[in-house]
Amino acid sequence: MPNIKSAKKRVRQADKQKIRNKVIRSFIKNLRKKTIEVLNSKDTTKEKGFEILCEYKKKVDQTWAKGVFKRNKSSRLASKMDALYYKNFIAKDKKTEA
Numbered sequence: 001m002p003n004i005k006s007a008k009k010r011v012r013q014a015d016k017q018k019i020r021n022k023v024i025r026s027f028i029k030n031l032r033k034k035t036i037e038v039l040n041s042k043d044t045t046k047e048k049g050f051e052i053l054c055e056y057k058k059k060v061d062q063t064w065a066k067g068v069f070k071r072n073k074s075s076r077l078a079s080k081m082d083a084l085y086y087k088n089f090i091a092k093d094k095k096t097e098a
Helices: 005-040 046-066 071-097
Strands: none
Touching (some): 046 071
16 A cells, blocks of 8 residues: 555546546447447448448547557457458448449
């Protein structure tokens, strides 16, 4: 246990940040599951999928801005969703055109 006043404050701040980060991480994990479910759904349109994708990417970027995720992790999460969107909507359109 710290004896210095500033060290005590840092412990309190770290505890608050730990709780906040845990809530945000679980929110992103649930959002990721929902986004994957929507993107893989057969009845989802291209526009609806793009809307969901943009919302997901926005939230992931916010977690990076708040310092919950590092830049590479947030970029990796967004990139994986982009790839899933491409696979389910863009690639299928190209196949049907050809």
